[in-house]
Amino acid sequence: MxxxxxxxxxxxxxxxxxxxxxxxxxxxxxxxxxxxxxxxxxxxxxxxxxxxxxxxxxxxxxxxxxxxxxxxxxxxxxxxxxxxxxxxxxxxxxxxxxxxxxxxxxxxxxxxxxxxxxxxxxxxxxxxxxxxxxxxxxxxxxxxxxxxxxxxxxxxxxxxxVDLNRFHPEGEKNALPGEPPVFLYVGRVAVEKNLDAFLSLDLPGCKWVAGVGPARERLMKEYPEVNWLGVLDSVQLAAAYRSASVFVFPSKTDTFGLVMLEAMACGCPVAAYPVTGPLDVIGDSDAGVMEEDLKLACLKALVIDRATPRLYAEQFxxxxxxxxxxxxxxxxxxxxxxxxxxxxxxxxx
Known part of the structure; x- marks a missing residue:
């Protein structure tokens, strides 16, 4: 056809x-x-x-x-x-x-x-x-x-x-240097992604953002302690997911959130709000944590065994x-x- x-x-x-x-x-x-x-x-x-x-x-x-x-x-x-x-x-x-x-x-x-x-x-x-x-x-x-x-x-x-052949737990795991734990966001850097809710959190370790968008310049000035990456190809992206302790998804407006599945396929647990997108992607699995308190979700996600999100992602x-x-x-x-x-x-x- x-x-x-x-x-x-x-x-x-x-x-x-x-x-x-x-x-x-x-x-x-x-x-x-x-x-x-x-x-x-x-x-x-x-x-x-x-x-x-x-x-x-x-x-x-x-x-x-x-x-x-x-x-x-x-x-x-x-x-x-x-x-x-x-x-x-x-x-x-x-x-x-x-x-x-x-x-x-x-x-x-x-x-x-x-x-x-x-x-x-x-x-x-x-x-x-x-x-x-x-x-x-x-x-x-x-x-x-x-x-x-x-x-x-x-x-x-x-x-x-998710493409399970591109995104998997085996490979480079030191792509995001810094004091652990490492919290990562990947996606558009725009107002609708609610990035301030993540970047303003008082979390241990370090924060990384991968992506570009109209809010990037402002956010880089307001959060100079955050580490910034541009657009990554699939190999670099998989390495980033594997290197992160927790993938943070602060958006409240996404219909799905493919990046959450990519992160989980690489063995990285997810922290998010209990809203459309995370509710469907994470569901009632143990592969991530959804809380109205995003900091609490981030800290809870740190203790998730990395085999759990990968096993869950294999269903997709x-x-x-x-x-x-x-x-x-x-x-x-x-x-x-x-x-x-x-x-x-x-x-x-």
Missing amino acids: KILIVTDAWLPQVNGVVRTLEYTAADLEKWGHEVEFLTPQGFKTMPMPTYPDIRLSLFPYRKVKAFIEELKPEAIHIATEGPLGMAARKWCLQQNVPFTTAYHSRFPEYVQLRTGLPLSVSYAWLRRFHGAARHVMVPTPVVRKDLEAQGFTNVATWSHG AWEKASEQFLSWLCQIVWEGSKPYEKTKQLAIA
């Missing part, structure tokens, strides 16, 4: 959306499918207001239309709600072509934090955008419940996973998530198709 994935988030950005799409495409290609990406590469772009690391494509519709009509994909998945996603959605609606979308980020909460725009306005726009899709895919049951409470009627679960092999993704596409290509075990055979044939 020829699959087109349209995304406004793409390399050189390094984030959960990009990694999710990369891993999914790799599995689909391994199963014999042809996957093409339509990304901001090749388009004139401008920096996103308040977040210059993200580039927005300018007036992309004509090129998007030409790309799709030349490619002639059998399935179209729109991963983001940006200019490319909106252009692809417009083409699909004009041509009466069914498509799927995904809800990767709590967009309304992000916008409210940055602009003060009421949540009701953003959710109304999202209902319109995703309402035209056959399925809007979400990573967890909690996010599904949240969107359905906001009036979404086409929500489908697409669980995420990425292939299972890719099978779920493919099943929703197959339901569009073959209306009335059976559960995934049968549609996968059809798709590979």
Whole structure:
């Protein structure tokens, strides 16, 4: 099957959306499918207001239309709600072509934090955008419940996973020098990630932050004792996870939090708030600690045996998530198709 994935988030950005799409495409290609990406590469772009690391494509519709009509994909998945996603959605609606979308980020909460725009306005726009899709895919049951409470009627679960071959406990464990214990955050350095809640904690040992974003300069000035890294490739990232005593996830707005699974796959326990994302990723396992008091969660996580998070992460092999993704596409290509075990055979044939 020829699959087109349209995304406004793409390399050189390094984030959960990009990694999710990369891993999914790799599995689909391994199963014999042809996957093409339509990304901001090749388009004139401008920096996103308040977040210059993200580039927005300018007036992309004509090129998007030409790309799709030349490619002639059998399935179209729109991963983001940006200019490319909106252009692809417009083409699909004009041509009466069914498509799927995904809800990767709590967009309304992000916008409210940055602009003060009421949540009701953003959710109304999202209902319109995703309402035209056959399925809007979400990573967890909690996010599904949240969107359905906001009036979404086409929500489908697409669980995420972790690449257990890239992220594992064996390898370098001294990538983060400093007085132990070592507390690590990985991800965007932005207001919605609630990093102040972590960096302001009075914790023993040292703190490390890996990532870039619009809040980085301010935070580096306010917390000069913190150790800062930029964007890491997968090898460096795995070494960082293995070297950390605890992975700290202070965000209260993420829909999932792929970095938590990556850390656990490397044997690093997680400390987080009991909110959407951690509630689904950590659950009732012993692989991490969720507390309203983030410092308490960090200290409790220090005593977790490192074999525990790895064992737990092994339940989240990425292939299972890719099978779920493919099943929703197959339901569009073959209306009335059976559960995934049968549609996968059809798709590979």
